[in-house]
Amino acid sequence: MTGSEVSPSFRLAYVPGVTPAKWVRIWNERLPDVPLTLHAVSAADAPDVLRAGGADAGFVRLPIDRTDLSAIPLYTETTVVIVPKDHAVAAVEEVSPEDLADEIVFHPLDDVLEWEKRPGLPALERPATTADAVELVAAGVGLLVAPQSLARLHHRKDLTYRTVAGAPESRVALSWPEEATTDLVEDFIGIVRGRTVNSSRGRTQTAAQPKGKRPEAGGAQRKSAAGRSGAGKSGGGKSGTGKSAAGKGARSGGGRGKSAAASAKRGKPKRRS
Known part of the structure; x- marks a missing residue:
């Protein structure tokens, strides 16, 4: 190089x-x-x-x-609300934005959700980051609505999260x-x-294409060989059919000759004394 x-x-x-x-x-x-x-x-x-x-x-x-x-x-992503484990929201599987109307809901400066109308009551100050907001939730100051992946990223043993139906999604x-x-x-x-x-x-x-051409060429050769073999088999088949027909005719003719001889023997008159 x-x-x-x-x-x-x-x-x-x-x-x-x-x-x-x-x-x-x-x-x-x-x-x-x-x-x-x-x-x-x-x-x-x-x-x-x-x-x-x-x-x-x-x-x-x-x-x-x-x-x-x-x-x-x-x-x-699914949108969830992050709450303390002993919060009333933790007792249900899903909430709506209206269910959070009386709660303080943080709006961090790095929030990734686009709301027409944010749920809950605004905090006195906006946390600088989602991580800071999660710390405030753990302190029992308020709640945080965020994508589920961020709730998992900032998971704490004393917190849980529940789905928010009808919320914006990321x-x-x-x-x-x-x-x-x-x-x-x-x-x-x-x-x-x-x-x-x-x-x-x-x-x-693209690099693998040349490898794919060899089987095609071999396949053409095999196909050509198969065609020649098939032609031989086809000719042999006709020959075999003729042989079979001839043998059948011989057997058929032999059977008729035997029958005629037997008939002639039966029809020979007896000598009179």
Whole structure:
């Protein structure tokens, strides 16, 4: 490798709540010579990190400005309310935003949910982060509504969460700079979308094509050989049919001759004394 050549690598950004471990494992299995590095970024900063070239692709939370970014929506998260385990909400499986009307509900500065009307009563101050809001919930000051993945990320033994029906939901997408759709980006898109190694859209399939031509050529040879063999069998079959017919005719003729001889013997007159 010359001094001007750079070893290929892939930089993947991800926002809190997203767990990229499964896709990273598949990447390492398929492209062991291309290291993948992870970069944790906030949901608000993720689009700018991609635009600035700080990562080749990233998991983001929608909506984002797609003017210069491509995005593939992946899944939508359930929205939950995080409460102390001894709170009344913990006794039910699901609540509505109206059920939280008399509760203080925190609205952290990094909130990823877009509300037309936020539930509950506002706190005196907005927590700086979701993690700070969770600490306040544990202190019994109020509640927090967030995507389920963030509730799991900030799990505490003294807290639990319940589904909030009718609340806004957060969507997670894979995004990358539109003008930087490289082969490695296409490889990662294929992994995220569940394409196999032999997928026709996978870059590795192009290299595998020459291997696929040899069986086709061999198949043509076998087909040609099968055709010649079939022709021989077909001719032999006709010959066998004629032989069989001739044998049948011989046997049939022999049977009639024997019958005629027996009939003639029976019809011979007796000598008179």
